[in-house]
Amino acid sequence: MSPSKYNCRVCFFPQKNPPWGLDGKAPTYGICPCCGVEFGYEDSTEEGIKEYRSQWITSGYKWFDESQKPKDWKWEKQPQ
């Protein structure tokens, strides 16, 4: 399984709406419940994505919204 338009670019968690729109050009500026990235800001460049992801991993994969965290969620299981 590879990441789709519905996956967060940073943590690959699948979103209800495509974070960058179906054409990949219209960010929603929503917040990922998993890594907390704001679509359209930190994930707008490849470097920004890597930077944000490494900070998030360093934080111990802390969820922005724990209430949306699936019980069996594991970083290792994300489509990367």
Ligand SMILES: [Zn+2]
């Ligand atoms: Zn995310």
